[in-house]
Amino acid sequence: MIINSTELQNNFGKYLMLAAQEEIIITRNGTEIAKLTAFKDTPAENPINTVQEKAPEYSYGGKKASYEEFLQIHQETEERMEYIDGEIYWLASPKTAHQIVITELFGFFFNFFQGTKCRPMVAPYDIELRRSPENINIVQPDIMIICDLEEKLNENDYYKGVPSLVVEVLSKGTRRKDMIQKLDLYMSCGVNEYWIVNPDNKELTVYLFEDHEIGNYVTYKNNEAAKSYIFEGLSVEISRIFKI
Template structure:
């Protein structure tokens, strides 16, 4: 079903009823600008919502870094660009934020006075992987190449030494597959995945695009870094 933006705005209740039968394509000045689809549990359980710039709807191609910047420039939502696909990030839950906070405090204390510094999301990390620019928002991380800060735009354009993702049902497929591979190829030295749902954590060590170390921890144990000597976090 094709409807112009004005009709959608004035008759949104009818539009919602139409979704029981078909998707609705929204047009503006004769050009398709958006697609409205019916929400289902399968979409919810998929783990994330992919959002593309309107002009790319229906096109089977990757989104460029420049297009990503244009699409997100005036948005208050949080997005990641991974292998040419744009992902809108869900709002974090209470448990997620509690874990992030606990680990950030431990990181802050460890790195205080040292040459590296921790960061906490929301914070864009732009990584070039096989001639493709990706943008991630890890929950937590450590930056050691401080010279890679762009003072003019107040942005960091380097590669973190360590990144942490506190995974959830909505992000698990990205954290365990897409991000694991991309962080390794980008030159990240260590990647922690903290999983509150299953109460375990995994620590991956990388070097020269290869996995060189892997450790598993249960909640209640002390998670230790293999890259930063003495960096330990008691996960309670």
Template structure:
């Protein structure tokens, strides 16, 4: 990848997948070198492409496919109706979330992600220029074949260590939703919900979603 005529990153395949599927790539700035937040900002400046910065590596976000978007829309629709008039607010991607694992501040361990859906209960953490500087209470990620490793491992640990309270991992191919519940940056509950079941939030009492409606195709 070049910027202003200079090479700023090299593409390397993140995970081996079928040739006919959309792939997501990790952008590596040299062997075993962590990418700085400044380098990340330089890359994303004046571009419509979407990237995430996780544990010092940059990941290009490929365009989602049909089932992914159906699942996102179904869950976000339920969230929108349920949270209407309440103090917390659901938002869907693209929307930057800045996390920093167990560090004291963002500058010590900068991570920038774009979850498919978040529920934010700290709207006072939105800056004057519209950037969110808080920690979402609930995060939803819908898997694609090329993002499974990142969403199931890297992001799971990032959300847990960053003090997110609940994480829904949605698999549209195998048609299940995995619900992770965190307390004090530790995993305290992990339950799978399949078709015919209704997932309920551990953090927001009364928030439920039918799994059948999520996988409505």
């Protein structure tokens, strides 16, 4: 979870309890400055308790790459990949639960946006997001709602805008990337709403981004219905999207 320093100061007790369940990154002016995490007892036989995360399998060589290097690799292979903050991530083939969630959600979106200018799209579909003119990122969200498709298509039929709403379905290999790196990327680059779906615990969290910060968020589960902040009337029953 990522929150800004003002939100932490105003609700410290709340986030102190949440830290027992998940790591909380604190930002100031969009920059990560601190981490709030649960304290764990140190084993007697190991007085220095150092936790080192295994290098993710989806990482390209565990090394940074220039945007030009990414483009060359991207053009020479049929493998799906993303490029985030100077690093290439290979995208593994999704599992069944992941695909069922996407199929169900896309059905809801397709019916809701019929007859409007907004279009639901599914991966693989490259989205270019720029933190700055030099910091170019290429991602493939699981689902995205695009409301300016015709206006932002270039001469090569590539979309060059920013989706209004983005959905990512978590998996073991992408959990950290989706919940931290992508959340910050989407928030920083103008996405208005971000849905994170967790098939393991059958929860869906909806984030509202305002002025490049988290304006609000809520987690839905069980027999609840997830509701969009930015699209009035858009509601998805949690029990309908988790079939397994």
